[in-house]
Amino acid sequence: MQVVCLDLEGVLVPEIWINVAERLGVADLRLTTRDIANYDELMQTRLGILAREGIKLTDIRETIQQMAPLPGATEFVNRLQELAPLVILSDTFVQFAGPLMTQLGNPTLFCNELVIDDEGTIHGYRLRQQDGKRRAVEAFHSMNLEVIAAGDSYNDVSMLKEANSAAFFRAPDDIASQFPQFPSYTDYEQLLDFICECIGT
Amino acid sequence: MQVVCLDLEGVLVPEIWINVAERLGVADLRLTTRDIANYDELMQTRLGILAREGIKLTDIRETIQQMAPLPGATEFVNRLQELAPLVILSDTFVQFAGPLMTQLGNPTLFCNELVIDDEGTIHGYRLRQQDGKRRAVEAFHSMNLEVIAAGDSYNDVSMLKEANSAAFFRAPDDIASQFPQFPSYTDYEQLLDFICECIGT
Numbered sequence: 399m400q401v402v403c404l405d406l407e408g409v410l411v412p413e414i415w416i417n418v419a420e421r422l423g424v425a426d427l428r429l430t431t432r433d434i435a436n437y438d439e440l441m442q443t444r445l446g447i448l449a450r451e452g453i454k455l456t457d458i459r460e461t462i463q464q465m466a467p468l469p470g471a472t473e474f475v476n477r478l479q480e481l482a483p484l485v486i487l488s489d490t491f492v493q494f495a496g497p498l499m500t501q502l503g504n505p506t507l508f509c510n511e512l513v514i515d516d517e518g519t520i521h522g523y524r525l526r527q528q529d530g531k532r533r534a535v536e537a538f539h540s541m542n543l544e545v546i547a548a549g550d551s552y553n554d555v556s557m558l559k560e561a562n563s564a565a566f567f568r569a570p571d572d573i574a575s576q577f578p579q580f581p582s583y584t585d586y587e588q589l590l591d592f593i594c595e596c597i598g599t
Numbered sequence: 600m601q602v603v604c605l606d607l608e609g610v611l612v613p614e615i616w617i618n619v620a621e622r623l624g625v626a627d628l629r630l631t632t633r634d635i636a637n638y639d640e641l642m643q644t645r646l647g648i649l650a651r652e653g654i655k656l657t658d659i660r661e662t663i664q665q666m667a668p669l670p671g672a673t674e675f676v677n678r679l680q681e682l683a684p685l686v687i688l689s690d691t692f693v694q695f696a697g698p699l700m701t702q703l704g705n706p707t708l709f710c711n712e713l714v715i716d717d718e719g720t721i722h723g724y725r726l727r728q729q730d731g732k733r734r735a736v737e738a739f740h741s742m743n744l745e746v747i748a749a750g751d752s753y754n755d756v757s758m759l760k761e762a763n764s765a766a767f768f769r770a771p772d773d774i775a776s777q778f779p780q781f782p783s784y785t786d787y788e789q790l791l792d793f794i795c796e797c798i799g800t
Contacts, residue, residue: 399693399709399710399711399712399727401707401709476705479704479705479706479707480701480705483686483707483708483709484707485684485686485707492600500681503680503704504677504680504681505680505707506602506680506684506685506686506706506707507684508600508602508684508742508744509600510600511600526600526742526743526744527742527743530742530743533741533742534742536741537738537739537741537742538738540734540737540738540741541709541727541728541731541734541735541738542727542728542731543709543727
């Protein structure tokens with residue numbers, strides 16, 4: 399039996415922080431792991447910016463509520479779920495993902511959590527675990543499941559390497575070209591064909 | 600972060616083999632683990648009956664296509680998926696579950712598989728793994744997820760014991776009374792309240 403593991407941001411929904419930065423008009427919230435490679439340092443910087451600007455969870459959620467999944471993503475998820483069990487593995491936070499997950503039909507999502515007080519101030523974050531995407535694939539292997547994975551960026555590579563079959567989806571060329579062992583797709587029809595081939599249907 | 604693990608038959612959908620036996624009018628297909636405790640022996644008996652009666656997968660699937668989830672189950676699944684990631688852990692076969700899973704909105708399901716030839720004759724079955732429900736809970740723990748589980752019968756007990764929080768749902772009294780450590784619920788509203796309490800919402 400197989401399970402399909404997909405990244406969320408860039409694969410099914412837009413990059414959340416970048417959209418939040420644009421919609422709230424706070425330019426330095428656009429920083430990503432390409433600017434600050436260390437994730438904890440990046441998150442501490444983001445939390446500092448939120449504190450400086452007085453931005454609370456409700457502000458961010460209102461912004462996210464105006465966002466939509468990538469065109470075609472909801473239909474892709476629906477079709478995929480008819481073929482195989484799906485688990486979305488993401489580095490985002492459950493409090494951010496909610497409004498977008500609803501639009502995707504609430505597929506199963508394992509991700510991280512923000513630490514928030516009663517007034518909605520974001521004080522920190524809790525990683526589910528270090529290298530959580532790769533370790534999820536290992537855990538699925540321990541359930542005797544074959545894993546088919548797709549993602550778009552560096553933080554997906556350890557998941558793709560651990561999976562039985564894997565592909566990039568809308569990865570920047572400079573990332574995809576570093577890992578030529580993974581096919582690279584840009585539309586959902588191609589990705590669905592790849593998954594069907596892996597499943598053998 | 601939490602994950603909710605639910606049994607399928609008896610919790611969200613009717614018992615599949617019993618319905619198939621009734622609808623196909625083959626009385627001895629009604630046998631369950633209460634009649635033949637050894638699962639492999641039970642399955643070999645069932646496969647022998649299918650061969651004797653000339654029943655193919657298409658016959659069984661046509662029967663299952665006339666079945667529906669238990670009343671209220673689809674709405675329960677929808678509400679639950681807004682609250683927490685859901686994985687259904689079942690001893691049924693992916694080829695049987697399909698038509699019912701579609702009606703439930705295709706939530707994530709890990710189960711077993713039938714071995715079928717090109718003509719639709721069922722030749723055998725492949726367990727995902729021995730004690731697969733308990734081992735799935737262990738795997739979720741290795742992902743640093745807390746597990747909330749619910750099931751209705753003996754084959755769920757090792758899953759319930761391994762979970763962080765667990766309840767019976769519509770379990771026969773004689774089973775529930777043997778494991779008084781687990782609360783026992785009969786309607787979805789109660790089970791949802793229990794799950795909300797475990798999640799802390």
